[in-house]
Amino acid sequence: MASASIMFANATRRSMFQAMRSSSSRLSSFGSARLMSTYYTPAHEYCKVDGNIATIGITDFAQAALGDIVFVDLPAPGDEFEAKDSFGSVESVKAASDVYAPVSGKVLEVNEALTDEPALVNTSAEGEAWFIKLEMTDESELGGLMGADAYKEHCEKEAH
Amino acid sequence: MNSTLLLRRTITKATTSSTNLARRAFATSSSDDDESSLVKTALYDLHKDLGGDMVPFAGYSLPVLYKSENGGVMKEHLWCRSDSKSSLFDVSHMGQIRWFGKDRIKFLERIVVGDINGLSSGSGCLSLVTNVEGGIIDDTVITKYDDYVYMVVNGATKFGDMEHFQKQMDEFGGDVTMEYLEDSMQLLALQGPGAANAVSNILPSGFDLTTMAFMTGSETTLDGIDGCRITRCGYTGEDGFEIAMPAEHAVSIASKLLEDPTVNPTGLGARDSLRLEAGLCLYGHDLNETINPVEGSLAWTMGGPTSRRRAEGGFLGAEKILKPDGKLQKVAKKRVGIMGMKAPAREHTEIYDASGETKIGEVTSGTFSPCLKKPIAMGYVDTELSKVGTEINLKIRGKMQKAEVTKMPFVESRYYRVPE
Numbered sequence: 400m401a402s403a404s405i406m407f408a409n410a411t412r413r414s415m416f417q418a419m420r421s422s423s424s425r426l427s428s429f430g431s432a433r434l435m436s437t438y439y440t441p442a443h444e445y446c447k448v449d450g451n452i453a454t455i456g457i458t459d460f461a462q463a464a465l466g467d468i469v470f471v472d473l474p475a476p477g478d479e480f481e482a483k484d485s486f487g488s489v490e491s492v493k494a495a496s497d498v499y500a501p502v503s504g505k506v507l508e509v510n511e512a513l514t515d516e517p518a519l520v521n522t523s524a525e526g527e528a529w530f531i532k533l534e535m536t537d538e539s540e541l542g543g544l545m546g547a548d549a550y551k552e553h554c555e556k557e558a559h
Numbered sequence: 560m561n562s563t564l565l566l567r568r569t570i571t572k573a574t575t576s577s578t579n580l581a582r583r584a585f586a587t588s589s590s591d592d593d594e595s596s597l598v599k600t601a602l603y604d605l606h607k608d609l610g611g612d613m614v615p616f617a618g619y620s621l622p623v624l625y626k627s628e629n630g631g632v633m634k635e636h637l638w639c640r641s642d643s644k645s646s647l648f649d650v651s652h653m654g655q656i657r658w659f660g661k662d663r664i665k666f667l668e669r670i671v672v673g674d675i676n677g678l679s680s681g682s683g684c685l686s687l688v689t690n691v692e693g694g695i696i697d698d699t700v701i702t703k704y705d706d707y708v709y710m711v712v713n714g715a716t717k718f719g720d721m722e723h724f725q726k727q728m729d730e731f732g733g734d735v736t737m738e739y740l741e742d743s744m745q746l747l748a749l750q751g752p753g754a755a756n757a758v759s760n761i762l763p764s765g766f767d768l769t770t771m772a773f774m775t776g777s778e779t780t781l782d783g784i785d786g787c788r789i790t791r792c793g794y795t796g797e798d799g800f801e802i803a804m805p806a807e808h809a810v811s812i813a814s815k816l817l818e819d820p821t822v823n824p825t826g827l828g829a830r831d832s833l834r835l836e837a838g839l840c841l842y843g844h845d846l847n848e849t850i851n852p853v854e855g856s857l858a859w860t861m862g863g864p865t866s867r868r869r870a871e872g873g874f875l876g877a878e879k880i881l882k883p884d885g886k887l888q889k890v891a892k893k894r895v896g897i898m899g900m901k902a903p904a905r906e907h908t909e910i911y912d913a914s915g916e917t918k919i920g921e922v923t924s925g926t927f928s929p930c931l932k933k934p935i936a937m938g939y940v941d942t943e944l945s946k947v948g949t950e951i952n953l954k955i956r957g958k959m960q961k962a963e964v965t966k967m968p969f970v971e972s973r974y975y976r977v978p979e
Contacts, residue, residue, distance in 0.1 A: 466624070467633035469927040470934075472902055472956060488956065490903055492632040492927050493623070493828045 438501060438541055439550035445525060446501040446544060448535075453502055456529040457489060457520065460554045466491040468520040471513040473530060478506045480533070482540050487530060489520060502540040504533035600651035601745045601809035609817075609824050617714030619652040622826040632828035636929040638751070639795055639825060639833055640970070645751030646795075646825035647816055654717025655740040655803060658708040662733030667708060670727055671701065672852060672861045672874045678703040683774045683790065687852055687860050688712075688720060693876030694848040695855060696723055698840060700792055700801075702776045709776070709788070711746070711801070713842050727875075745809035750799030750833075752973065753821045758789070758800050761815055773798070773974045782815050784808045794830065796837030796972040832926050835935060838896060838967025844906060845894060845923045845937055851880050853887050854939070856894040892920060893945040896937060896967035897953070900960045903927045903934040904953045910940055911952040915959045919944050919951065928969060935969045936962075 438446040443461035447454040462468065470490040480486050485497040486506075509531050512519060519528040535541075545553060597620040606613065610630060611622030624632050639646040658667060667675045673686035683702030687695050697716045702709045712720050721739060728735055749758055755768045761782040762768070771777075776790030786805055793799030804812050816822050831841065840846045840855065852858055861881075862868045869885035872878060882888055897904070908922040925936030940951065949964040 466631050469633070469929075469932075470903055490927065492636065492832050492929060495903065495905060 438544035440501045453533045454529045459524045462524040468517045473509040504535045508532040601806045602649045617652045624826040624828045635825040635829035638823045643753040644821045645754040648748040651745040652714030654712040656710045657738040659736040660734040666735040689876045693851040693879035695846045750793045750795040754799045795833040798975040836970040854890045892939045896965040898965045900962040904936045909954040913950040915952045
């Protein structure tokens with residue numbers, strides 16, 4: 400907090416603008432746990448949002464239903480998707496399943512670890528086995544997704 | 560065998576519901592299947608107790624895999640090929656038929672392509688049922704016994720097959736009787752390097768498995784129960800047995816086998832990946848009525864170039880497949896093995912030539928091979944491009960992936976050979 404005040408005191412108009420930006424990023428780093436949220440789709444993708452970056456993968460519920468994962472097909476950095484577009488697939492011995500973009504955006508990063516170790520999806524679906532990081536183009540789309548509680552209920556219904 | 564002869568009348572009665580079952584078996588969206596209208600095998604409750612994930616297949620409710628410590632398609636598959644181990648499959652959906660009558664061999668050689676007359680007693684072969692166009696109606700394992708011929712056909716096609724047999728019997732007119740064993744007899748398959756060891760636990764003492772050749776069978780007692788049958792054959796490429804028993808004893812016999820910790824209950828998922836590694840066809844996918852034995856790379860079922868059946872023909876559609884001198888007629892497409900692609904290529908994946916510009920065929924079966932840890936597939940390509948080593952492309956998710964024609968089986972088979 401103290402460093403933010405010094406920055407305000409020394410600022411010209413432009414640097415004040417910069418200072419506000421940097422101070423607000425300091426505020427967000429203090430409050431990062433509050434600002435990161437996880438959203439879910441009915442098709443069992445998750446979407447962890449940090450600022451305007453969405454880290455996307457399939458949920459633990461999905462990996463359990465699919466069985467041993469043997470192959471993951473990922474897009475390339477730079478690829479762009481609209482919400483609900485298929486951006487890749489995840490495959491078991493038996494079948495391939497499309498994975499869909501929960502929100503629209505541009506791919507910043509893909510998880511190369513899944514090329515060599517697709518089974519990571521089974522052991523760490525919601526942790527290490529994220530599929531892509533997307534730079535979101537329309538954060539309002541998050542409003543159409545489920546929160547943790549709603550998703551849990553959705554899974555319970557599906558498992559009848 | 561204690562089952563009474565189920566003759567024409569029963570078969571005719573079966574056909575009204577049978578065609579519905581046969582059609583539904585081909586329907587890919589099985590979500591329409593009403594659980595209550597599926598037939599349960601004698602092992603249904605046992606499957607559920609073992610953690611079986613039950614799915615509709617050929618009109619029956621069968622486990623696709625088991626949710627258990629050694630379950631899941633991958634684990635079940637790998638177990639089947641592991642030293643000293645074996646896998647137990649419920650294949651009671653398949654059609655078991657016995658043929659009687661003094662003209663049975665003559666009749667059977669009209670409806671299947673193989674040399675049934677030449678089989679010695681207790682010996683069997685893989686054969687194909689053909690239609691008048693030479694197309695394949697079904698594939699079947701036939702074993703000849705002294706007084707009858709035993710035939711096993713696919714579950715999804717059995718009622719359609721029997722309708723066809725009935726029509727052919729009407730035309731043939733001779734002394735032939737078809738006995739469909741219905742669900743009164745159940746069928747289990749035990750496959751793997753440890754299968755002989757495991758099945759010996761339920762065979763009568765003195766039954767010598769070391770001299771029992773692959774593709775032979777005999778009537779026997781199993782776990783002391785009369786009226787059973789054992790055939791050394793299978794669908795995995797491993798040593799194995801198919802055992803038939805009266806339905807009321809199926810659970811006790813299966814349970815006895817499962818007491819052996821080397822035996823693992825195994826579902827349809829692993830059954831499919833195992834047969835694909837072994838280069839074996841799944842009727843309805845790799846074979847259908849529009850495909851003839853030569854296209855299916857199954858000309859060997861008709862015997863070698865100088866064999867009697869090649870020279871004589873005599874089975875339905877023979878003249879469409881064979882030239883008068885017994886040589887094979889040229890075909891436009893052939894079934895081949897495919898490997899080299901990075902992503903699994905599933906059924907209906909389009910196949911293109913090396914340039915990626917011309918479509919030359921389609922994948923009919925594909926998976927990720929648990930043993931090889933890479934994608935494998937089977938499909939049909941233009942005959943000119945069917946040689947092993949031919950470079951091809953597969954259109955997977957809109958992108959061309961390089962692959963090549965390979966030989967099959969993908970994983971070497973380990974069928975049992977009687978020591979010299």
